[in-house]
Each structure stands twice: as structure tokens, then as C-alpha cells.
Amino acid sequence: MLPFFVYGTLRPGEPNHDLFLRGRTHAEEPATMRGVVLYDGPGYPYAVEEPGSADGLVTGEVVTARPEAYGELLRSLDLLEEYAPGDPANLYERVERPATLDDGTVVRAWVYVAAPAVAVRLRAWGKLIEGGDWRARR
Numbered sequence: 001m002l003p004f005f006v007y008g009t010l011r012p013g014e015p016n017h018d019l020f021l022r023g024r025t026h027a028e029e030p031a032t033m034r035g036v037v038l039y040d041g042p043g044y045p046y047a048v049e050e051p052g053s054a055d056g057l058v059t060g061e062v063v064t065a066r067p068e069a070y071g072e073l074l075r076s077l078d079l080l081e082e083y084a085p086g087d088p089a090n091l092y093e094r095v096e097r098p099a100t101l102d103d104g105t106v107v108r109a110w111v112y113v114a115a116p117a118v119a120v121r122l123r124a125w126g127k128l129i130e131g132g133d134w135r136a137r138r
Helices: 015-021 067-080 116-125
Strands: 004-006 025-034 036-040 045-049 057-065 092-101 106-114
Touching: 015 067, 025 106, 036 057, 036 106, 045 116, 057 067, 057 092, 106 116
Parallel strands: 004 106
Antiparallel strands: 004 057, 025 057, 025 092, 036 045, 045 106, 092 106
16 A cells, blocks of 8 residues: 655645545655656646656655555546556556655655656657746746
């Protein structure tokens, strides 16, 4: 039961946090993730994997689900992100990656990143969010 690294509309104070996470979490801790960059989407961001990129640092939170809510939360987030394992039409892929909490602890977490075809389009024509913090871009 991995926690989730959230970087956009699922962060505390954002619209999908209350809809999907309220009452289902045990902990929400500020964190960063290396090897990804953010691109602006239509009202939400996309994380795009960029291993080795000097700019590849995204700000977000590691959200740990309450054990009894984990299965339902995983299904709900997969639906929100329109993710189905192995579906070539996915906009996002759910992958396991390391995230670093503010105290320096590294944890493995699920993160939704742009699917390969989406990532290619974003790299070519997307608007990069400088600094990797979706909130700060506003």
C-alpha cells in the first residue's frame, strides 16, 4: 500500500483534495520528486518524466491513505486520472517513484505521470512550469 505523491489538483487546498482525499488519509506531508518536470494542462498539470534533468524537481505532498480506505482511494484516483493498466489511450500512467519528504526521508510513492504519447506532445508544444510548483505558477 504505497502512498501517493500529488502535485496538482489533489494537493491540500485544491479542488480535488476535498472531493477525493478528505477523510481517507492518515498523513499528508510536503515533499519533492526528482526526475520529473511539470507542464501546464487544461486546468491541471502533467508531470513528465525527465530523468537526469537539472530542472527535474516537482513540489507536492506525499499522501498516505488510511488502510481501510486504500483500495477505494486507489480506484477513485485511477478513475480521476483516466488510468487503466495497459490501456494505450491513457492520458496518465501510475508509476512507483521515490519522493523526498521535507525531513530528508525518501519514500516510494505512486505518482501519475503523463503517458508516453502525451509526454511527447507536451515536450514539443507544452508550457513548462518553471520551478516545478504548480501553485507558484499562478
